[in-house]
Amino acid sequence: MADRIRAGIVGTGFMGAVHARAVRRAGGTVARVLGSTPESSRAGAERLDAEAAASTVDELMTAGDIDVVHICTPNATHAPLVRAAIAAGKSVVCEKPLAVDPAEAQDLTDRAAAAGVTATVPFVYRFYPTVRTARARIADGRTGPVRLLHGSYLQDWLAEQGDDNWRVDAVAGGPSRAFADIGVHWCDLLEFVTGHRIARLAARTVIAVPERHGRPVTTEDAAVVLFETDCGATGTLTVSQVSPGRKNRLWFSVDAASESLSFDQENPESLWIGGRETNQVHLRGATGEHPGVLPAGHPQGYQDCFDAFVADTYAALAGDAPDGLPTFADGLRAARITAAVLESSRTSQWVEVTS
Numbered sequence: 001m002a003d004r005i006r007a008g009i010v011g012t013g014f015m016g017a018v019h020a021r022a023v024r025r026a027g028g029t030v031a032r033v034l035g036s037t038p039e040s041s042r043a044g045a046e047r048l049d050a051e052a053a054a055s056t057v058d059e060l061m062t063a064g065d066i067d068v069v070h071i072c073t074p075n076a077t078h079a080p081l082v083r084a085a086i087a088a089g090k091s092v093v094c095e096k097p098l099a100v101d102p103a104e105a106q107d108l109t110d111r112a113a114a115a116g117v118t119a120t121v122p123f124v125y126r127f128y129p130t131v132r133t134a135r136a137r138i139a140d141g142r143t144g145p146v147r148l149l150h151g152s153y154l155q156d157w158l159a160e161q162g163d164d165n166w167r168v169d170a171v172a173g174g175p176s177r178a179f180a181d182i183g184v185h186w187c188d189l190l191e192f193v194t195g196h197r198i199a200r201l202a203a204r205t206v207i208a209v210p211e212r213h214g215r216p217v218t219t220e221d222a223a224v225v226l227f228e229t230d231c232g233a234t235g236t237l238t239v240s241q242v243s244p245g246r247k248n249r250l251w252f253s254v255d256a257a258s259e260s261l262s263f264d265q266e267n268p269e270s271l272w273i274g275g276r277e278t279n280q281v282h283l284r285g286a287t288g289e290h291p292g293v294l295p296a297g298h299p300q301g302y303q304d305c306f307d308a309f310v311a312d313t314y315a316a317l318a319g320d321a322p323d324g325l326p327t328f329a330d331g332l333r334a335a336r337i338t339a340a341v342l343e344s345s346r347t348s349q350w351v352e353v354t355s
Helices: 014-026 038-047 056-064 074-088 102-115 129-138 178-194 302-317 327-346
Strands: 007-009 031-032 068-070 091-094 146-154 198-206 221-228 234-241 249-256 258-265 270-274 281-282
Touching: 007 014, 014 031, 014 068, 014 302, 031 038, 031 056, 031 198, 038 074, 056 074, 068 302, 074 091, 091 102, 091 302, 091 327, 102 327, 129 178, 129 258, 129 270, 146 178, 146 221, 178 198, 178 221, 178 234, 178 249, 178 327, 198 327, 221 327, 270 327
Parallel strands: 007 031, 007 068, 068 091, 146 234
Antiparallel strands: 146 249, 198 221, 221 234, 249 258, 258 270, 270 281
8 A cells, every 4th residue: 555545536525525625634645536427527526636537436446546435425326336345455435324224234344344444434423522531431430320311413404395405315315314314423422432332222203394396205304212222221312304493413411320421513622511519511622631633722523523534544544443433333333223213113113223
């Protein structure tokens, strides 16, 4: 592998641009870009400041000057692109959801493991320093045993009937929309912070806008989930893409025996720590805390977390083992939780989540 990791990016939209910036921040080079058409490939290469536009999937995957492939395309296309990258011996960064069902996600995880390639999924909210602080407080016992987990991930970009996106189409986005798109971020974050795993759940999904632009909607706008963990805690989660005024409000509270911890992704520079006698607001930058990617007092946001995720992925390519790096195993986990949510909503039954 060259000193500078050379990346190929499939997908030239918003997420392709996020990945391209992160590649450069990690010291890598955007070598080739592939869009859905030759025109979009050329335009994307210019916009993402890539060295070249690829003409075909095969050209990008088999190029000798590509070390890692970033897949930033609609959900249903992830599996064939990941398989092509792994078959060509490339490491892979695949946008979530890794796949549209657990069987497909299992297949991709197995292929990556067999090939010995680095394979990661950008659950980037793990990279807020205040999230790492919450994780450390639980791990070292300061909080006491965790009892309750609750929170939400709320957006409003599909709140009106005139709102639309390719994700609404189950053919492109898969059978789950709101939960597979944002609910899995919340679940990954809570399992990462607490060390608990969701063991069983009862869920109800909601289609709030049944028709968009004359087309019937079959994927959920929202979901409400009650769950139990493998360590004896109970939790609730509300996920919505139709909550007016909420943009990316990922919020959680971990209520333990000695203290509670609360994090809000829209205000990520602080962690609320609740106690019986006093409450504290822990600000990023405290002594001994995970340093993050910016000096204290310079707000660290979503792109900064993404940059940290890609930097850790590239460190793994070089042989390191960064703590907390989300891999295909975490993408598989998300697919299993999503499938359990859909099954529970369909059957009105509690459903066990496969480990």
